[in-house]
Amino acid sequence: MRVVVLNTGTELLLGDVINTHLAFIAQQILALGLRVSEQRTVPDGDAIQNALRDLFPRADILFVTGGLGATSDDLTIELTAACLELELREESEVREAIRKRLSARGVQMPESIWRQALVPAGGEVLPNKSGTAPGIYLPANINRRIASPHMFILPGPPRELQPMFHEFVMPILQRVASASGDVIVRRFRVARMGESVIEEKIGGELAGIGRLEIGYCARPAEVDVRVVGSPKAVARASEIIRAKLGCAIFSSNEEQLAEVIVRLLAERGETLALAESCTGGLLAHKITNVPGASQAFRGAFVTYSNEEKICALSVSPEALRQSGAVSERVAVEMTSGARERTGATHAIATTGIAGPGGGTTEKPVGTVFVAIASLNGETSCEKLFFPGERETFKELVAQHAFDLLRLRL
Amino acid sequence: MRVVVLNTGTELLLGDVINTHLAFIAQQILALGLRVSEQRTVPDGDAIQNALRDLFPRADILFVTGGLGATSDDLTIELTAACLELELREESEVREAIRKRLSARGVQMPESIWRQALVPAGGEVLPNKSGTAPGIYLPANINRRIASPHMFILPGPPRELQPMFHEFVMPILQRVASASGDVIVRRFRVARMGESVIEEKIGGELAGIGRLEIGYCARPAEVDVRVVGSPKAVARASEIIRAKLGCAIFSSNEEQLAEVIVRLLAERGETLALAESCTGGLLAHKITNVPGASQAFRGAFVTYSNEEKICALSVSPEALRQSGAVSERVAVEMTSGARERTGATHAIATTGIAGPGGGTTEKPVGTVFVAIASLNGETSCEKLFFPGERETFKELVAQHAFDLLRLRL
Known part of the structure; x- marks a missing residue:
């Protein structure tokens, strides 16, 4: 119809x-x-x-x-x-x-x-x-x-x-609707991998499956791979996609990355705290959009200023003075503060320059550090660079941060 | 064209x-x-x-x-x-x-x-x-x-x-584009008033202006009134709209409510802190989407659990026990905590039941308290009721909270 x-x-x-x-x-x-x-x-x-x-x-x-x-x-x-x-x-x-x-x-x-x-x-x-x-x-x-x-x-x-x-x-x-029902759709969501690279990995083999429609949809730091066809063709395609893309796939059932995070945490009985500077509450907003988030979400500190980082998250004034607010050292200290204050299993911290103002030659607009610390002592920090518009910057940082945590869970 | x-x-x-x-x-x-x-x-x-x-x-x-x-x-x-x-x-x-x-x-x-x-x-x-x-x-x-x-x-x-x-x-x-330029558009954004009520107030007089196109666009807790016509007709319409709607208009220049808040605070050299429970970071996200927000924004505490409300915002365990987390008393204590922790001029607190779970007969899903406290001692709290879907609930609460603060500024 x-x-x-x-x-x-x-x-x-x-x-x-x-x-x-x-x-x-x-x-x-x-x-x-x-x-x-x-x-x-x-x-x-x-x-x-x-x-x-x-x-x-x-x-x-x-x-x-x-x-x-x-x-x-x-x-x-x-x-x-x-x-x-x-x-x-x-x-x-x-x-x-x-x-x-x-x-x-x-x-x-x-x-x-x-x-x-x-x-x-x-x-x-x-x-x-x-x-x-x-x-x-x-x-x-x-x-x-x-x-x-x-x-x-x-x-x-x-x-x-x-x-x-x-x-x-x-x-x-x-x-x-006299629905035919003989065509199904399946989507695989992949984080932090470009669409050409994905197609190069899977496109050739998928092309060998008859009567299958393949689509790629790029979003900030995410590509959705869509296959449409008969249940048999979609099942065959799904096998290939899973084999080739492995753990880069964060969802094959329509789940958003924040939903995956909340589900994985809840399954493990673990909790999350957030220490957000440049993302300004977006991570918390995404997590709390998930029904039942309260099970896994301990709380967030949105600390824009140095004073707030010191006061709310116990970041050391020395770290801020010596390394600057946008630094690995401060990002890591923010995670420690957030975990200590809330007792959460994991903490994510973001600190960066969203722009349009505030950039320097050394740390241009788009520079960001994302740190994750966990109860087991594992702490990591990535330096990333997303030059561009303020709201997209926040989206990209949020996706990367959540995907880094997902891979740890 | x-x-x-x-x-x-x-x-x-x-x-x-x-x-x-x-x-x-x-x-x-x-x-x-x-x-x-x-x-x-x-x-x-x-x-x-x-x-x-x-x-x-x-x-x-x-x-x-x-x-x-x-x-x-x-x-x-x-x-x-x-x-x-x-x-x-x-x-x-x-x-x-x-x-x-x-x-x-x-x-x-x-x-x-x-x-x-x-x-x-x-x-x-x-x-x-x-x-x-x-x-x-x-x-x-x-x-x-x-x-x-x-x-x-x-x-x-x-x-x-x-x-x-x-x-x-x-x-x-x-x-x-051989742009004619003889038609202009003006939008007035009105918070917390229904579109029929607005049209009843302004529709009659606007209808008297020749060659004017009038449109109403309803969003969560906001109606945009749009007039399109010659500069003269639009100027006449604008006078009428301003006279009839007065301070319910929060913007006539495309500004979002969060932008108005940041601008008003910056103009007055004042600052804002947020204590968010049911809005889960959305207020902070909206404020930090505004370039230059750091001037006026001190920080936010997203406190979903009772423990976090006690620990991060010094809410008293008695208030939580006697009145419950979703109560005027807790909302007001959250604002005090946020102001004390950050030294901000104003604090907004939200606490409510976003759903789908968590409702009771006395406090059904959609119940929410929004409190605002300021340095001058003025404290107010409104009880609101927005039954419906989780993300819309968060949007409605955010709009109401910002508009209440705007009217105070």
């Missing part, structure tokens, strides 16, 4: 919002053996109608996101109803759900809010447990005079769309 | 990667008075060629991203050259730049890497300072027999595309 995603919203085309819907929907429907064949973004207004007419013959299932709110730029429902020549009717249950939700929170209810209770005749309401505007499902060819795909009209905010998708869209999809 | 963005990459349609290019490009070209009228995503392979043929007549400027790497699924250059019937030539300067970059880093150079030096005849190379594959600019109608827009073919990884765009794409765009 051909699945198409149409994202509506001037804010997407002005760059005010990053579109996360495509990635989310794609990941969800993969479980049903469905793949998105095409995606488009159009602004609010008449362009929606043109895109719908253009996409109806190109889709068996069409997801439309955005433009369901109560403000005057929210026109998706009206325009869809117009395209399909369906009447709009107010659904009293939707009205009641909106009233209940807003009055419980003591929120004002301007008259415009009730526009969100309008539903094209014959449409099925998809309740919105995280907001006011419901989603709508329109079965294929709902108006017999107009050929149309199965349509799911979904709210723009991800925090509303995502739970609605899990609870209400997936069951309908399961019913309508 | 009609600007279209074509993103290529099976990884985008499989949901392995979130497409950030559209938002980035849109924001950049707005400075030239250009807006994206349409965006599409297609998989690697022949779909690229079909999309190019479909979009050539719909665009004056066409940005194509992705598929420039050295692996076998990278076909964008070949397919574009085929569409435009242009020969591919190896550029020796590109080859040399690749060789230099990789040998400096001691990276292996498999034979496939040199595919990245192939350029369609007549194309202009856009150097890649953050990776190996260069971008390419093809002027409009480069092959006189085939009508085509100005094309910019850009690498997939954002950390490569973005610096290339700033340095090499923008100057060409300035030359080719």
Whole structure:
């Protein structure tokens, strides 16, 4: 079945919002053996109608996101109803759900809010447990005079769309999608190795497997190798990839590096403390995004200044004076401080120059030391160099730090 | 001029990667008075060629991203050259730049890497300072027999595309884009107020201004109000918006809330410390994403466990025992501890239940206390409730905490 995603919203085309819907929907429907064949973004207004007419013959299932709110730029429902020549009717249950939700929170209810209770005749309401505007499902060819795909009209905010998708869209999809199920996808995540090097190691042998699609996706300090094909072809490919890449693979089941770290620590009954200077809390943020992180995570000290390094982590003033804050000696002392203060099994410390300011000839912007110390006395420190933009720098340091710890676990 | 963005990459349609290019490009070209009228995503392979043929007549400027790497699924250059019937030539300067970059880093150079030096005849190379594959600019109608827009073919990884765009794409765009410049955009960012309420306050009066486009974009605990129109219309709209929304507006110049906080603190010569439990480092991460944060940021303590709250922040065991870790009393003690340990002017503390586990009837998942304490003795604590998914919960708490501090500054 051909699945198409149409994202509506001037804010997407002005760059005010990053579109996360495509990635989310794609990941969800993969479980049903469905793949998105095409995606488009159009602004609010008449362009929606043109895109719908253009996409109806190109889709068996069409997801439309955005433009369901109560403000005057929210026109998706009206325009869809117009395209399909369906009447709009107010659904009293939707009205009641909106009233209940807003009055419980003591929120004002301007008259415009009730526009969100309008539903094209014959449409099925998809309740919105995280907001006011419901989603709508329109079965294929709902108006017999107009050929149309199965349509799911979904709210723009991800925090509303995502739970609605899990609870209400997936069951309908399961019913309508005649999923073939004979194609599976497997991803291997590899840290700290370039994509050309990876392809050189595995590409030749994989090419020998018939009807296998191979993809490489580079992220900061990570490459995802993706194989798509029959279960047999994917199994054969997986063997080759595991044999050739070995422990450089940190995950073959969609786990993020931080999830792997938390799982490995929890399995071993061990704990982690963080002493972050240049990563400024990103390592802690990534670790605490993992549900259940509290089992393995003891705490973090974000110490930007020398005083904080001395005070919170007992770094010696001599080390700071003699070697400078960005040095192996200080990184190692930061790990000792973090372990002593928290009693954690392992500590990671980062200290570097994220930029844009603060670089010197000797230690240019991008210089960073990552130290790891463990209860068993093992301590190591790597000097790395990631010149570039501040947020990418933080990402690269975080990936490297986590991967170094992973290899120790 | 009609600007279209074509993103290529099976990884985008499989949901392995979130497409950030559209938002980035849109924001950049707005400075030239250009807006994206349409965006599409297609998989690697022949779909690229079909999309190019479909979009050539719909665009004056066409940005194509992705598929420039050295692996076998990278076909964008070949397919574009085929569409435009242009020969591919190896550029020796590109080859040399690749060789230099990789040998400096001691990276292996498999034979496939040199595919990245192939350029369609007549194309202009856009150097890649953050990776190996260069971008390419093809002027409009480069092959006189085939009508085509100005094309910019850009690498997939954002950390490569973005610096290339700033340095090499923008100057060409300035030359080719006959920017009208008579339409400007202004955004007002409002914290902690719903979009319907905002529209009710400002929508009526704004509707009285001719030829003004108004948009509302809801994010976690934030609504961006966008007005697009002539400088005069936008100025009139801005007056109304400021008068009606007052100090709920935290930014009218694209600043993020964390940037506003860092700027306000720096202006006043004041400093901030963070004591994070349920936000797990996100506040620190957001603050340290702001260049120059070190001026105003003293440090953060990420204390997930009771022991850490006692040890790192001197929270009293009695408070934890009597009121529980998720309580006003503990939140306030956390701020005191953070201020005492760092000497910061202000401290923010967060303690709550991010979920999915850990909720009780009395304190369900989503319960959170945010406390702020300042040198002048002013201490406040708010109890908030954000049921929902873990990462959104962290975002909502962070926005609220920063906005509460902003109103105090």
